[in-house]
Amino acid sequence: MSPTKRHGLSAKTLRELERASGRLAKASVSAMEEQLPWFGRLPADQRASVLMITQSGAAGFVRWLRDSKEALKLTTEAFRSAPQELSRWISLRQAVGLVRLAIEVFEEQLPEFAADERERAALTEGILRYGREVAFATASSYAAAAEARGAWDARLEALVVDGIVRGDAEESLLSRAAALGWDPAAHATVLVGNPPSDDPPTVVFEVRSRAARAGRPVLLSVQGSRLVVVVAGPTEGSAKDQGILPTLAIAFAEGPVVAGPTVPSLAEAHHSAAEALSGLRAVVGWPAAPRPARSADLLPERALAGDPEAERLLIEGIARPLEEAGPALLETIDTYLESGGVLETCARTLFVHPNTVRYRLRKAAELTGRHPADPRDALVLRVALTVGRLARARGLW
Template identity: 45%
Template sequence: MASRSSKQPGRPDGPTSGSGRALVPSDADRKALVGRLTATIGQMTTATLAAMDERHPWFGELDAEHRSWISVVAQGGIDGFVQWVADDPTVAFDPANVFAAAPRALTRNITLHQTVDLMRTTIAVVEEQVQLLAEEEDRPVLQTAIVHYSREVAFAAAEVYARAAEVRGAWDARMEALVVDSIVRAEADESMVSRASTLGWRSGSKVFVAVGHVHEHGEDAISALRRHASKMRLEVLIAVQGDRLVLVASGPDVSDEAASIAAVEELSDYFGPGHVVIGPLVEDLVDSPRSARAAVSGLRASDAWPEGGRALPATELLPERVLAGDGHARRALARDVFEPLGAAGGDLLETCVSFLDHGCSVEATARALFVHANTVRYRIKRIQDVTGYSPTDARDAYVLRLAITLGRLAAIAR
């Protein structure tokens, strides 16, 4: 056994301010005091648990297992006080050991506030019991000792919960990255939804995915993004994938595409330079890969249309996505633009092609089709009603021309 004069790692050679040896310099007197204090441990522990039950309603609501572990922590706190007073230089004392006996799960079921209540009550009861059980000459020293000891235990409790929060935060970040990766990789299923629910995802609203570049301030910008989204009543999942930032969002105020665009516009300052592309709204998280696929494809092709807005719906990038090789965009243009135009009848398809071929001139189109100019104007309005694109707008005309080409090619292939 090491002698009493041997030095322990991290222990000073002499007594420090506020230590047991500083309060009671004599080893013999301190040993005698510890002996008298040890004799009262059982009564102090019993009194502490009774006080917990009486003063804190949450303690009585715990199950038997958690009450038992709290009893162990309370007992450890009192034992630790006795050890602290003994201040044996050959025995290293760590106030964090008060919590060492309890399982790690306790920090997930007992809040930091409740732990502070636990330690405050334990210290208060020890102070009360000192007045009742200790020798009169021991009381002043023990009162001073309690003050110093309680401070050390408070810091130890904060450290325990800080470590638990750090571990939990790292676990949450990994889980969130896995959930977002599943969405982007189109591997979303009910198990993915279950993992998202462990992160607090509870939305019953529509979902959209927005993709942009990572802000130069990295994690600080992402933290600010989360706070701003919370103020907007948005539930979000966020992950960084290389140089791109993926945002999965949902909220009661996001009911249509215009609302999703407005939300991303408000949050766009937390993305890096360039476009932030917004995928279409889907009904729930399981369907979110469809939104993610469009957003990622749109971001990849967005540099081909630098004139587009900062927050840009993926549907406005259909031509660029087609030229970048997106088969879904190609089929969307043929299905949603060309086919309705042909099915509408009334020579709308022929009028659209002629109007584009004649430099978007109403009069030239009317002459080519042998109809009145007002008939051409009426058909142009019908084209916009059917497809959502107006041949008189340069950008829309580009979309219509490409959709007609793709639709004709698809028809040939069939």
């Protein structure tokens, strides 16, 4: 049995359908203009493209009727270029609406080509099946286009994160980030650590899922054995803001995770990245470091590892304020630290009342944000004073 007989259509009917394919396509486009308001607002060249695509679909329907075994192949071939073009200016929902409307027009006009009731039923069944094939082909092509855009976005995102890590604050970086939907004026914090998996897509999915639940945009890149995440928005203040970094830290592998300072915009994110990476290299010196640890809390370890920026911050934030407060305050801090944090011993050594020592310790805490009675703060103060003296001896201060 020939393919034509199998569909119950005569050769004459198929020839008439072939000749009428252009008319059917024009009728479909006219219906689109009448029933779809957004279609009428498309530029003329785009409407002409839809007409050409519809004509290809009408011709493909006749070929489909001639050889149903090759239905999917022929349908995909007929619409291969259509969704790639359509997807630039028509959404998938709109494309499916166009297909549905074209099928309705075909259903209305195809019966006039049938020689009898049997052919009319065959044409009706055929256009319904063909419409289903077209819809599936269109959806598949849109999915392929989305995957291609996703791959491009991933490459673009990797370039942005790499630029931040390298300290590239050019306009090109900001424009690329804006193309990814990032607000260049939003606060930014860089978080670094080890990826939890050797499969980058899995890592990306995990980080994005947690960021989406927290309602925060992120940029991320897996750079070998290092995962770099840039999170938008504040990280201090409310409990919700303070919780964003620990939430994202869960997506990292076991081991240290370090966050740089929160900077006012993406253009300054390279400062946050530099400090976060410095902290990640030095965090091994503090086994009890929190997760994530702030780079500012790792200043002693970073200074001991040779980070000049950490040395500068220790001098500016601790050593200089204590020295400018006067010799009595500086001597009290030195003596207190040397006495192992014993208040009475410090007071006897200085020949002052213990309350005087307490007052001076509180004054030091107000100036530096570090209280000598706290073991961690005591280490920070000791290293800061040492770094300050070494810098002064070298003529750097």
